[in-house]
Amino acid sequence: MSTINKVPASAGAEWLLGGFALLKRAPLPLATLAVLWGLVSMAVMLVAVMLPAAMLAMQLLLVLAGPLFFAGMLWAVREVDQGRTPVPSNLVQPVRDGHALALVITLLPQFAAALVMGALLFVLVGTEQLQHLADVYQKMQAIAEAGGQPDPSLVEGLPAGRLLLWLLLVTIVFVAVKWMTFVASPQILFSGTRVMDAMRNSLRACAQNWPAMLVFYLLAGIAIFAIGMGSFMVALLLQLLLGPLIAMALWQFTLMAVVMPVLAGAAYTAWQQMLGEGTAITPGLPASSPSRIEV
Template sequence: MSEIRKVSASAGAEWLLTGFGLLKRAPLALGSLGILWGLGTSLVLSLSLLVPALGTLLQFLLLLAGPLFMGGLLWAVREVDQGRPARPAHLLQGVQEGRAPHLLVALLPQLVGALLLGTLLLVLVGGPSGFQHLSEVMLKLNELSQSGTQPDPAQIEALVATLPAGRILLWLLLMLATFAALTLALFVMPPQVMFQRATGVHALRQSLRASIHNLPAMLVFFVLAFIAIFAIYFAVMIVALVIGLIAGQAAAMAVAQLLLMAVLMPVFAGAVYAAWKQMLAPADAGSTPPPSSGHVFEA
């Protein structure tokens, strides 16, 4: 079992800066991997709409591809960090290295969490009849919001009053707690599988322990990451607005999605890689992430 190192709260900011710094070192190479990921996702979703009979199968394949692509993107990030070029083939490096089964273990806690939350919701709202009533109320509220007229507050209040508000609030709190636990367990799981040859279950356990052990750094990282995502999204929407005036809204939305994938996925992978190096990586992997430029936010 690898040693879990304690880092300062400011390390969370360093992880994010490292992600931007690595993207800045190889923007085309790493950005193209994010675009390939986005193109693959868009293609699968388009096929599922064109061929509804294959929709479930295609979306299941897309679900399986997520952990594999993340493992490959992390491999490409390490190549850039160590002075080697990132290549499109790296996106499937997890399959080539025989790490696919262990990367796919990342789906296991998500499946268990979804089943538990679904069961809890069913119990808290009073069984199948209560769940059906909740669905009907949500459908009516959605119809009121899309009617184009000002909804009657009394009508909305009457609909909400028929629901077990306290139990639904409890379920929402449990959902937030489950999401937080899954995030901590999955955060540095893929780099352990790819670079330390750890099994999927062991990597999940170590990721959860390392994240809890360094909770202040995790909180700093996610707060700053939220701010960065908002800023990137705002910049991409400005670009999409210009493209929309030239080529139409469909082209603008497609370009916006690919630009977001080209920036967000490599930056997030770089941050995860930096967090793994500081908290869990063996000594020969280097525990200090590469220095970041002071101008990374200008990009």
């Protein structure tokens, strides 16, 4: 039986601040790990470009490796939290510890949701209406490229109500899937929880603390947008010296070097507060006193 801590809505801000605080304690080592993953991903995609027959396999490989990389970042931020310096080998530590299969299984809800929602789209809308929707989209795109104004009559007859219902269901399912995996990886890595139990606990913890989740997503979106725009402006200046290709590559690596450690640190802090032993204390912030709910 797992214990879920009830945290205030302000905890969502604490999680994000915790991620930034952990990055601040070891900026270069954590950024290096994120950039290393970016370089590996780039190398895989270059192989896929040179071998078109292997494109799908390479893309699938990157998807499967995503949870393993994020788990490696979680391991690295815990090293920082415990006063140690993260090293590149931290990225493969979850695999060494035998957690690779469990971490890959956390992708199953996403695959299942995609299949179910795809089938539901055909059930709600129908093949003919989907083809009609595709035709309308192509016509509107052609009109826009020609500089004209789309004709409102093009959208007449489209099943707007059923499409909106499907989009609402997609949003609900998307949130549920994200909540199932939000703090599942830390449980698997650091608590030894079985993968299905970890995803169930993660979903319940996020549902119990939905105000904190809402605050976290809102602030994380603002922070990522601000970091992305700031670094993009610097890249625009650098392209005058280095060229657009190198400048854009540097922008993407810079964004990854900041965002990935912060998100890993935020997930680690959220796990400590909601499901870990005790409550994580963000440096410079007072401790909260969460209530405990047995599930």
